[in-house]
Amino acid sequence: MSKEITTREADYSQWYNDLVIKGELADHSSVRGCMVIKPYGYALWENMRDQLDKMFKATGHVNAYFPLFVPKSLFEAEEKNAEGFAKECAVVTHYRLKNDPNNKGKLIVDPEAKLEEELVIRPTSEAIIWNTYKGWIQSYRDLPLLINQWANVVRWEMRTRLFLRTAEFLWQEGHTAHATKEEAIEETTKMLDVYAEFVEHYMAVPVIKGVKTANERFAGAEDTYCIEALMQDGKALQAGTSHFLGQNFAKAFDVQFLNKENKKEFVWATSWGVSTRLIGALIMAHSDDQGLIMPPRIAPLQVVIVPIYKGEESKPIIDEKVASLIKDLKALGISVKYDNSENARPGWKFAEYELKGVPVRVAMGLRDIENNVVELARRDTKEKSTVSFEGLALHILQLLEEIQQQIFNKALAFRNENIREVNSWDEFVEILDTKSGFVSAHWDGTSETEDKIKEQTKATIRCIPLDNKQENGKCILTGNPSTQRVLFARAY
RNA sequence: CGGGAUGUAGCGUAGCCCGGUUAUCGCGCCUGGUUUGGGACCAGGAGGUCGCAAGUUCGAAUCUUGCCAUCCCGACCA
Missing domain, CATH: 3.40.50.800 (Anticodon-binding domain)
Structure with a gap:
């Protein structure tokens, strides 16, 4: 009787919170937006991390560690990336405290100790890593460079939720450098496959592999690949991303190599990551009104x-x-x-x-x-x-x-039942409001249309599935011609 | 950051409108005992800056102001 759990039907959000807190995975901390991951939750993360780490190493990657702080001048080098993350960066401006002369026993920031250059606490590490890679790469013989980092990052979110969106979170970020575009793209999809394999085989959560539209693309990427999962309340959750970064970071940080013909070329890049958010996906995909349901392969x-x-x-x-x-x-x-x-x-x-x-x-x-x-x-x-x-x-x-x-079969059946093809705007809105889930519909391919749909329904294009079949149709909003369906959903 | 709500013991709460002895109750916790096939029972006990700060007052959990935090709904996001 001591640990009542709110039912999913009564209040889905509260049910989720109850499972996290009463299931002793994590707790709110006294730091705004930051959680304490408790031993049981951390054991789960360790199991996930260990398995992923094995899979990364099996695909030729090695681990390294880069600094938490990124000098502002480096951070701003790749413009789109910087712009995309700017409004959620925590910034270190001083390096010392001192006793408050007016308030005994209290400390104040020492105004004398202002940093010459502010340090951004990494929201992601592309900048510091590509700045470092510049010194590591001279020849085609130095490529490919296949590095992963297990780390914490900080994104100053307005509204946080345990595991799903916290100001600080744990993740891994792979950052690779390649001699050719083809090889980089191959790496991007290879790691997407690793993620899909992990999430489906170990976490028992079925996912859809796809590509993001321009609107949803990672800041600084040419293409963002993703795996999308469906939660029990019919909302989608992005479970992992793998980005083809083109030569954007190589150009921003001047990372060039000499090819076999002794000619300089910019290297091609990828980055890919999954975070403690996966734990949120795990909880919402499987659990019931009695509590958590852990898939045996990663159960603490x-x-x-x-x-x-x-x-x-x-x-x-x-x-x-x-x-x-x-x-x-x-x-x-x-x-x-x-x-x-x-x-x-x-x-x-x-x-x-x-x-x-x-x-x-x-x-x-x-x-x-x-x-x-x-x-x-x-x-x-x-x-x-x-x-x-x-x-x-x-x-x-x-x-x-x-x-x-x-557990996997059950989640898969639920997911499949909740992908619905619609062919008209009325039907689209009705499905979103009554049944939710993924909605497969035609879209004219423009960002404007996507924005309008989001504005009117809160649904976004989760992805264009990789194995998508081509078929002619008309955009559900504008009626303009379309060559394929895309997956819409309301998302976390 | 906009709208709404809340903050009293580890957790959940009563009291607040209408200021007045020692802040209510349940769970949990500690000690001893009886128990153990779906959230045990008896007896005794410990535990409180009433979110923080200032103000009004003889007197503040209660009234006023400011701040902080949390939750829900938006905007943002892995």
């Missing part, structure tokens, strides 16, 4: 074992039986917690681990031991079953796999 905890004691003498018997199960599970690489704490009764523990989304729960009492069985409960469907103790660890391994599949 895969299995929890709850003992059902009956009298003091039952404890050592159950503990011993559980110990052998834990050993078997760990041998299979399954993370497991034995919650034999005595300050909470079984019912409380059941509810608590459901709230936290632990995929599989094992309950074991004397009754079970007599019959050589345990009670297994799966979080996704809440089904319980009685299973023999023999071969139990393998059975659980299989069950985890099944849950992973089931």
Whole structure:
């Protein structure tokens, strides 16, 4: 009773907040717009990070680390990028505090300690990284340069929401340099594939791969590729982006190399990133009114074992039986917690681990031991079953796999049910207002039309799907000719 | 940054309109005991700058002003 969760139907936003806070993933901090990621949430991020890191390394990338601060002169070098981020930058102007002469025990910024040049706290690292790359790249032999950074960035957002939009967030940003345009584009789509693979296979969230329109493009990019996911409330969420930056940054920072013919050329660039926002996607894609639902492959905890004691003498018997199960599970690489704490009764523990989304729960009492069985409960469907103790660890391994599949299939079915083709403006507006989800419609290809649609419906073009079929049609707003449908949605 | 709401113990709250002894209740927490198959029970106990600052007053959680923070709705965004 202590941890009531608002239902999705009653208040979707509140439901989301309840899951994050009561599920102990994160909390508001005393810093405006910044959250504290709690151990359970951080363990989830670590699992996501570790898996992605493996995938980056498998595709030839290495990690490095660049400064948090970007001198303003470097930041402004690539104009579009600077302009795009300018209004959400935190800026360091001083380097020292001193005692307030008028207010004992208080500190003030020392006006004497003004920086010669302001330092921008990175909202993204293209500027500092390309400034550095200039010194690293001289010859075609130095290319490609395939670097990733795990870091925090700061974007001073007006309105923040836990994980979805915080002033400071954790992410990774890949920054690569290539000798040819073709190779850079190939890198861009390769990393988009890595993201799609990760989000679908590990997070069990189905995504649509696509290209952004000019309006939605990353500031400073030639093309922005993205993966778009659908949340349970019918709103879309951009889960990852991969940018083909052309030669914009190379030109801004004068990064040239000598090719085989001994001629100077500007290098071609990409950048790509995913952030802790993915955790928000994970929550909103799978969870229910009882709490979080963690996909087994990245769950901070895969299995929890709850003992059902009956009298003091039952404890050592159950503990011993559980110990052998834990050993078997760990041998299979399954993370497991034995919650034999005595300050909470079984019912409380059941509810608590459901709230936290632990995929599989094992309950074991004397009754079970007599019959050589345990009670297994799966979080996704809440089904319980009685299973023999023999071969139990393998059975659980299989069950985890099944849950992973089931969660993905459910999300996929929901997503597919919520992509609707429409052919008229009235239909377009009605679907957005009543059913939401992705709306596949014809668009005349102009930014003006896209702006007008956004103004009138709050829906944006999420992407032009990569595998889009070509078909002639008429723009839903202007009636002008169109050669393909694009995906609209209201988005986070 | 515009519109609306809120701020009292770890959490949720009563009291505020109409100022007046020791700030209400529930959950949680601590101690002891009984319990344990879906959010246990009994007994005792601890815990408060009433968001912050100033003002009015003999007296402020309560009235006034300013500030801060949070939430919701817009604009912005991964």
